[in-house]
Amino acid sequence: MSRIRDISQTLRPSLPVWPGDTEFAFDRTWKMEDGSPVNVGRMTMSTHSGTHGDAPLHYSATAEDIASVSLDPYLGECLVVDARAARGWVQIADLPDLGGATRVLLRTYERFPHDQWDSDFTAIAAEMIDWLAGQGVVLIGTDAPSVDPQESKTMDAHKAVLANDMRILEGLVLDDVPPGRYELIALPLKITGGDAGLCRAVLRELPDA
Numbered sequence: 001m002s003r004i005r006d007i008s009q010t011l012r013p014s015l016p017v018w019p020g021d022t023e024f025a026f027d028r029t030w031k032m033e034d035g036s037p038v039n040v041g042r043m044t045m046s047t048h049s050g051t052h053g054d055a056p057l058h059y060s061a062t063a064e065d066i067a068s069v070s071l072d073p074y075l076g077e078c079l080v081v082d083a084r085a086a087r088g089w090v091q092i093a094d095l096p097d098l099g100g101a102t103r104v105l106l107r108t109y110e111r112f113p114h115d116q117w118d119s120d121f122t123a124i125a126a127e128m129i130d131w132l133a134g135q136g137v138v139l140i141g142t143d144a145p146s147v148d149p150q151e152s153k154t155m156d157a158h159k160a161v162l163a164n165d166m167r168i169l170e171g172l173v174l175d176d177v178p179p180g181r182y183e184l185i186a187l188p189l190k191i192t193g194g195d196a197g198l199c200r201a202v203l204r205e206l207p208d209a
């Protein structure tokens with residue numbers, strides 16, 4: 001069996017969230033310790049908690065919700081890129097030869113900030129998104145919480161993603177992943193009207209070519 005790498009954040013009460021957004025909360029509706037035959041939990045969270053995929057509806061009021069998008073972009077061969085040297089924005093010059101990859105995951109963090117919110121994350125240049133689309137890329141993933149800077153009002157990278165009908169994964173954990181090719185499996189939850197869907201994201205090693 002090929003090795004599976006979990007590249008998801010762990011959902012837990014201390015999960016850092018976008019400033020002002022809903023904190024992640026989990027508790028139990030029914031508890032075995034109270035005599036229930038089973039434990040049953042409930043959660044409150046933002047649709048952008050932890051590792052997730054944005055729906056086009058997040059950045060375009062009339063676009064598809066997360067229940068309506070095709071799953072094809074979220075499943076299949078990808079290229080993990082070490083973009084740790086990028087400052088401010090990941091740019092075209094930070095990319096290696098894609099070798100025909102149609103899904104690209106960017107590692108920007110030396111160490112993923114599991115315990116505190118990082119407002120100064122590395123965004124993605126809109127020109128790079130247009131360029132990637134021209135190369136046939138259908139999905140861009142990042143370990144940052146957004147493809148645009150936190151204080152962006154223009155959302156240029158999200159707009160480039162919309163214009164090119166691409167998909168985005170945000171909040172990946174790529175700390176221990178050597179750059180290279182993998183099989184990506186990261187299916188967003190199917191939520192009617194959802195502007196995003198939480199993902200359990202994994203990478204599987206490809207069989208030797």
Ligand SMILES: N[C@@H](CC(=O)c1ccccc1NC=O)C(=O)O
Pocket residue numbers: 018021048054058145146147148170
């Ligand atoms: N991960 C999200 C974050 C995001 O945009 C956001 C999340 C909560 C509250 C406000 C947000 N964005 C802009 O104001 C995104 O970039 O799609």
Ligand SMILES: [Zn+2]
Pocket residue numbers: 048052053054145146170196
């Ligand atoms: Zn998001």
Ligand SMILES: [Zn+2]
Pocket residue numbers: 054145146147158168170
């Ligand atoms: Zn986003």
